[in-house]
Amino acid sequence: MLKDPIQEALNEQINAELYSEYMYLSMAAYYEEEGLPGFAAWMRAQADEEHDHAMRIYDFVLDRDGRVLLDGIEEPPTEWESPAAAFEAAYDHEVEISGMIDDLVELARAENDNATENMLQWFVAEQVEEEATAADIVDKLRYVGDDGPGLLMIDRELGQRRGDAGTDDAPSGSTPE
Ligand code: FEO
Numbered sequence: 001m002l003k004d005p006i007q008e009a010l011n012e013q014i015n016a017e018l019y020s021e022y023m024y025l026s027m028a029a030y031y032e033e034e035g036l037p038g039f040a041a042w043m044r045a046q047a048d049e050e051h052d053h054a055m056r057i058y059d060f061v062l063d064r065d066g067r068v069l070l071d072g073i074e075e076p077p078t079e080w081e082s083p084a085a086a087f088e089a090a091y092d093h094e095v096e097i098s099g100m101i102d103d104l105v106e107l108a109r110a111e112n113d114n115a116t117e118n119m120l121q122w123f124v125a126e127q128v129e130e131e132a133t134a135a136d137i138v139d140k141l142r143y144v145g146d147d148g149p150g151l152l153m154i155d156r157e158l159g160q161r162r163g164d165a166g167t168d169d170a171p172s173g174s175t176p177e
Contacts, residue, residue: 002066003111009104010061010116011069016100017054021047023076023093027086034083036151038159045161046090053123060119083151084141091134098127 002010028043061068080086101123108117137158144150 002061002064002116003113005107006111006113006116007061007066009107010057010066011071013100013104014054014057014061014068015071015073016097017050017057018070019073019076020093020097021050021054022073024050024090026076026078027080027090030078030080030086031083036083036155038155038157039083039087042158042161043090053126056119056122060116064115084138087134087138087141091131091138094127094130094134098131101127 024043024047028040028047031037031039031043058068077089080089101120105117105120105124108114108120137154140154141151144154
């Protein structure tokens with residue numbers, strides 16, 4: 001049985017993961033519009049992963065005999081200043097999500113909820129990967145700057161990312177290589 005503060009916090013995290021899915025879908029649409037299909041494909045694969053993240057917590061709440069209470073999903077931005085700015089926003093978002101996961105771990109410890117803490121450890125590891133992957137691409141984008149051919153090269157590379165949502169028990173390999 002889940003204690004109320006844990007149930008509430010996990011429902012908030014489900015909402016945050018679904019918002020992440022929504023935001024990455026919005027970024028995918030933006031990149032399509034910008035003529036960068038590889039970036040768009042990468043963002044779509046990322047959106048799938050976020051859906052998987054939400055469902056992990058959703059299933060956990062149900063397994064613990066808790067209530068999943070879905071809330072409205074905030075409207076994501078639809079425009080960014082540049083292809084690089086969108087990826088920087090993605091990186092910042094992942095840092096924010098990592099902070100939310102850390103807060104959840106702290107709450108689970110305070111409530112002596114070992115099962116929730118154990119479930120959250122998957123997310124702790126996943127966030128290390130999520131931040132590192134986004135940071136890597138942001139670095140590459142900084143390096144190419146406004147260079148069109150450089151951007152197209154990264155676009156080709158990102159287009160090779162395979163969707164890997166829901167197929168593993170360990171944090172997924174979300175590197176674009
Ligand atoms: Fe589910 Fe990208 O954090």
